[in-house]
Amino acid sequence: MSSDLLHDPEFDGPAMKPRGAWKWRIAKILLIAATPIVLFRLSTSAYDAARDAARRARCRNNLKQIAQALSQYAETYGALPPAHTVDASGRPLHSWRTLILPFLEPSALYKTIDLSKPWIDPVNAQALAEMPPVYRCLMVSRPTDATPFLAIVGPEACFLPDRPRPKSEITDDPRFTISLIEVDDEHAVPWMAPVDTDGTALMTIGPSSNSHHPGGANVAFADGNAYFLPAKTSPIIRQKLLTIAGGESIHGAEF
DSSP states (O other), rough: OOHHHTTTTTOTTTOOOEEEEEEEEHHHHHHHHHEEEEEHHHHHHHHHHHHHHHHHHHHHHHHHHHHHHHHHHHHSEEEEOOOOEEEETTOOOEHHHTTTGGGGSGGGGGGGGOOEEEESSSGGHHTTTTTOOGOOOOOSSSSSTTEOOOBBSTTTBOOOOSSSSEEGGOOOOGGOOOOEEEGGGGGGGESSSSSOOOOOHHOOOOOOSOOOTTEEEEEETTTTOEEEEETTTTTHHHHHOOSSSSSOOGGGGOO
């Protein structure tokens, strides 16, 4: 067969198909083979995103219930509870999470706890093992009595270490005053433990932090609401959200 015939545009013999046609066929085969894999990965990614969103919403709802119980406590006693109670020698006994149980469901657990003895005392072991579901996060892989919902404690924060915080001392807008935060798995604590955190937990949230919920963290405010605080929120705004009497002006659009 002559080379002139091979380059003849009208030649369409069965033995000599243009090389471009074979390349196209191979490309089609590869595309068909890859499609299920691509679709699987897309569907898996969408499923993971939906699952993460659902878990974040569930934790936020739990945090809101806790914040509302705190608000009810404050309405009843005129103050937020202390971060923890102490005995005569100043030894920590019980967390605020125990003190607000009467304002949560079920509140019967509260009656089984001996508040005169430390939370870790054997007499309180059964109560420790019965953590209310509202304190639970599905993302916590530590023991089943661990909670990631901690109070922010400090001189200018909603909670004081060992005494109540009178409502009258919270002069900043309660809608923009953070009281609680959901911390990562590493910092979760036994739910009855008199252990919490300070403002560092809020200030160090970032894109690469080991949060239960990528991109930020759930926080609760002094008005009883809870929201997801994006990691991109500026340090200046975060600092304003931490104080109870800073006199700052904050608008929701700022974060």
